[in-house]
Amino acid sequence: MRxxxxxxxxxxxxxxxxxxxxxxxxxxxxxxxxxxxxASLTDVDVLIVPSxxxxxxxxxxxxxxxxxxxDGGIVVAFGPQPWEWIPNxxxxxxxxNFWWWLEENPKSGLHLNKPSHDLFTYISLEDATWHQHGVxxxxxxxxxxxxxxxxxxxxxxxxxxTKGTWIVTTLDPDYHFGSYFMPATxxxxxxxxxxxxxxxx
Numbered sequence: 486m487r488x489x490x491x492x493x494x495x496x497x498x499x500x501x502x503x504x505x506x507x508x509x510x511x512x513x514x515x516x517x518x519x520x521x522x523x524a525s526l527t528d529v530d531v532l533i534v535p536s537x538x539x540x541x542x543x544x545x546x547x548x549x550x551x552x553x554x555x556d557g558g559i560v561v562a563f564g565p566q567p568w569e570w571i572p573n574x575x576x577x578x579x580x581x582n583f584w585w586w587l588e589e590n591p592k593s594g595l596h597l598n599k600p601s602h603d604l605f606t607y608i609s610l611e612d613a614t615w616h617q618h619g620v621x622x623x624x625x626x627x628x629x630x631x632x633x634x635x636x637x638x639x640x641x642x643x644x645x646x647t648k649g650t651w652i653v654t655t656l657d658p659d660y661h662f663g664s665y666f667m668p669a670t671x672x673x674x675x676x677x678x679x680x681x682x683x684x685x686x
Contacts, residue, residue, distance in 0.1 A: 488513040489532075521546050555647045595633065599630050
């Protein structure tokens with residue numbers, strides 16, 4: 486069983502998702518972001534970096550987060566990431582269509598790129614489908630699990646850039662669940678936390 490640590494900013498959505506809700510049982514440690522540079526990560530196997538974090542603090546934390554994976558740790562990055570802190574990060578901002586599901590014959594544009602991956606025994610594509618903020622274009626060696634029609638990565642795993650593992654997604658379930666809207670995000674987290682704790686990564 487992997488021990489999960491979360492960078493905690495104190496904002497309302499993070500409080501509800503990681504501290505107040507049923508997902509609290511999966512979190513072993515919280516690292517308050519302003520004090521993160523002095524924190525020890527030795528007792529956790531996974532570090533979740535939520536969406537909606539302070540830009541300046543995230544840039545300051547870059548070296549420490551990357552060192553965690555150089556030492557073999559697993560980092561989960563949620564949400565759009567316009568700032569360069571993920572190894573080999575190649576982020577493309579795209580216009581967000583919040584109302585695609587109201588269109589005639591609606592299509593999210595998302596595909597399971599590797600449906601046999603263990604993650605999809607815990608969640609379905611529908612559980613990972615709401616709106617999109619952009620895509621990543623990871624290195625060729627990375628596993629792209631969920632993609633757009635043109636091959637942009639919405640969810641990928643990179644085990645090549647460092648000795649550890651980077652689980653990177655444009656999805657921001659922590660924000661939406663923590664803000665009390667977007668039902669798919671609860672289904673996503675219902676499967677994602679057990680996979681992160683026990684699954685094959």
